[in-house]
Amino acid sequence: MTRRLFWKLCAPLVLGTLALVWVVTFLGDETEQQMSFIAEQHQQTLKQWGDTAERLYRVGDEQALAVWLEELQARENTWAAVVRSDAQPLAGSTLSTQFQEGFRLGRNVEWKIHLYFTENPIMDLPFADGHTHFLVTLPQRMRPGTYLPEVKLLLKLALPLAVLMLLASVIYHYLMGPLRQLEMATRAFSEGNLGVRVRAQFGNRSDELTALAETFDRMAERTGDLILTQRRLIADLSHELRTPLTRIDMALSCVEEGIDTQHFLPRIRRECRLMRSLVEDALTLAWLENEQPSLDQDSLDLTDLLDSVIEDARYEYPQHCLDVDLPHQAEISGSSHRALAQAVENVIRNACHYTPAGGHIRIGLRPEGEGYRLTIDDQGPGVATEQMELIFTPFYRTAQARDDRPDGHGLGLALARRQVEAVGGKIHAENLAEGGLRMLLWFPASRPAPP
Ligand SMILES: Nc1ncnc2c1ncn2[C@@H]1O[C@H](COP(=O)(O)OP(=O)(O)O)[C@@H](O)[C@H]1O
Numbered sequence: 296m297t298r299r300l301f302w303k304l305c306a307p308l309v310l311g312t313l314a315l316v317w318v319v320t321f322l323g324d325e326t327e328q329q330m331s332f333i334a335e336q337h338q339q340t341l342k343q344w345g346d347t348a349e350r351l352y353r354v355g356d357e358q359a360l361a362v363w364l365e366e367l368q369a370r371e372n373t374w375a376a377v378v379r380s381d382a383q384p385l386a387g388s389t390l391s392t393q394f395q396e397g398f399r400l401g402r403n404v405e406w407k408i409h410l411y412f413t414e415n416p417i418m419d420l421p422f423a424d425g426h427t428h429f430l431v432t433l434p435q436r437m438r439p440g441t442y443l444p445e446v447k448l449l450l451k452l453a454l455p456l457a458v459l460m461l462l463a464s465v466i467y468h469y470l471m472g473p474l475r476q477l478e479m480a481t482r483a484f485s486e487g488n489l490g491v492r493v494r495a496q497f498g499n500r501s502d503e504l505t506a507l508a509e510t511f512d513r514m515a516e517r518t519g520d521l522i523l524t525q526r527r528l529i530a531d532l533s534h535e536l537r538t539p540l541t542r543i544d545m546a547l548s549c550v551e552e553g554i555d556t557q558h559f560l561p562r563i564r565r566e567c568r569l570m571r572s573l574v575e576d577a578l579t580l581a582w583l584e585n586e587q588p589s590l591d592q593d594s595l596d597l598t599d600l601l602d603s604v605i606e607d608a609r610y611e612y613p614q615h616c617l618d619v620d621l622p623h624q625a626e627i628s629g630s631s632h633r634a635l636a637q638a639v640e641n642v643i644r645n646a647c648h649y650t651p652a653g654g655h656i657r658i659g660l661r662p663e664g665e666g667y668r669l670t671i672d673d674q675g676p677g678v679a680t681e682q683m684e685l686i687f688t689p690f691y692r693t694a695q696a697r698d699d700r701p702d703g704h705g706l707g708l709a710l711a712r713r714q715v716e717a718v719g720g721k722i723h724a725e726n727l728a729e730g731g732l733r734m735l736l737w738f739p740a741s742r743p744a745p746p
């Protein structure tokens with residue numbers, strides 16, 4: 296699924312916000328409801344006032360009732376009165392029970408108070424006779440909901456703030472966890488720990504961040520390989536250069552001392568040539584490995600190319616018998632003449648070199664699949680099966696080759712493989728049943744256009 300991270304972040308955000316809105320509304324209504332009632336102790340006080348008024352009224356001492364009312368009004372800074380509420384039906388009419396029950400002068404002390412009215416409500420405490428009432432405007436000190444604005448502010452501001460901050464922190468940690476692991480891996484990699492990988496640390500997680508981790512791992516794999524290959528190449532190259540340099544040194548000392556100049560000068564030249572070819576091959580190899588270029592600019596005829604390489608080989612190895620079977624024409628496009636010529640030349644030279652004088656080398660080219668297959672069979676010693684892949688690694692030479700061919704440096708096949716791959720082809724080796732080595736190369740007739 297694409298945009299996994301989007302959905303993963305979207306779900307808690309949307310659900311969290313909806314839940315928050317719901318909770319805030321619910322709590323707001325609930326607290327307002329709870330805070331709209333007169334406190335229990337005030338209800339008691341009001342009832343006591345009602346009782347006192349009723350007692351004084353019953354005694355019939357109007358004077359004392361008036362004094363008490365006066366005093367109460369002054370003390371509580373409010374209005375209080377004792378009133379009759381007789382609704383006397385006249386002319387034979389009757390009052391419905393609904394009217395009698397609903398007829399009220401003020402509000403019962405247990406009822407909810409409307410907090411949005413600025414004026415305090417009048418409380419009604421009916422006497423036992425049913426038509427006399429003690430009425431009092433609720434004193435300010437008994438008005439409920441004193442802290443309602445603060446509580447509402449807390450609910451509408453502080454609660455969402457806290458919840459959203461919590462949500463943000465969860466999301467932050469969800470994103471930052473993997474990013475921090477990536478950062479640590481990048482730092483470790485830059486400090487030289489080439490083996491560091493991150494994807495495994497993410498466990499079962501699967502989203503854009505794991506894709507990033509996979510890309511990092513691929514990058515680390517490729518860059519790490521490249522760095523190691525380059526290191527090995529430099530070490531091997533330095534090692535390989537040491538031998539001809541020592542020989543040049545010795546030859547120069549002899550020349551300086553005037554010993555057999557005729558013999559040593561050509562030797563110095565030969566060593567220089569060897570070193571140059573070694574350095575050039577190593578540079579080409581490093582370039583092919585670093586850049587992994589796609590060499591696809593040339594169109595060529597493989598038959599022509601092979602003809603000229605074979606002609607050179609015949610000239611160089613006159614005692615060998617080269618049996619050649621090539622088609623009349625083998626056009627290929629999107630390739631590289633230079634890379635192919637060098638690769639094929641290396642392989643044919645090897646075949647000639649490892650085949651004893653007078654031996655046969657069979658070279659055959661024929662169409663196969665969407666390209667051409669080139670086989671080069673020799674009558675040399677072949678290669679031990681376990682070394683069959685190793686001969687394609689730079690500077691690798693079998694022990695026998697080291698003794699037989701001191702001028703080889705083991706770059707030929709490594710270079711050939713990378714050159715063949717750079718034109719979209721393949722190369723591998725196998726031993727022949729009758730002895731000798733077979734090199735198998737395949738080249739595409741044309742390359743698909745790059746995306
Ligand atoms: N035709 C062959 N027969 C036997 N061994 C071979 C053949 N070609 C290559 N090899 C082995 O593979 C090694 C690598 O070959 P190469 O890269 O061309 O290096 P070099 O020819 O400089 O030794 C050789 O040293 C040799 O041991």
Ligand SMILES: [Mg+2]
Pocket residue numbers: 641644645703707708
């Ligand atoms: Mg070689």
